[in-house]
Amino acid sequence: MDYDQICRSVLALDPKVRFAGICDETGETKYGGMREGMTSLLSPQESQKSNLQAVGRWGLRKSLTSKTGKGIYAMTEYEKLKRITIPLDDDHLLVVTTEVDADHGNIISNTLKLVKQ
Template sequence: MDSNALYDKIMDIDPQIRFATIADKHGEIERTGHRQGVTNVLTPDESKKSLQRAIDSWNARSDLSEKIGKGRYVLAEYGKIKRITIPMGDDHLIYLTTDVSADHAKIIDDTLKLL
């Protein structure tokens, strides 16, 4: 599935998904965007830095995968948003932000089903 089609399907999962990015594990963005009408919490530069931190953390965790198994996702909940990182194979990540009240378990499960 190409990045544009996957992005569209992810954004259709739940209206509480605020932002989605599909990037490779080096930080090269293939598709990104905010839901129409959503006020951005971070500036574009801050969003890019946050994505890079998520990628760096994911890559660091992958170093332990032989011992603990491959990661399925990472969820971080903050006061204003939830951030979800999901691997796409060995080379890409899906990076989502949602409203705090979003059903993250459903969003994660439905996103994994797309893969």
């Protein structure tokens, strides 16, 4: 899986996608980044902390997969953005942030198609 290409493709899906990045189990963004011209709402340290929290939540979800099935994605809406997380493998999580008024359903659907390719 070409992680850089996935991030570029997600950013190209919709102009309301602010960020597409892939982090590892430490929360560090290893691939991708902000859309050109956009300013991050979080510092690099805050972004890593936010990613690490998302990684931790996915770890908790995994503990229930025998009953619920494997998690496909999670989406949280905040006052200033939406954040979508998609597990790629045991060590990588795709994090996508969008504007609040973005069509997250369409972005999620198309992102899942990209990830499955």
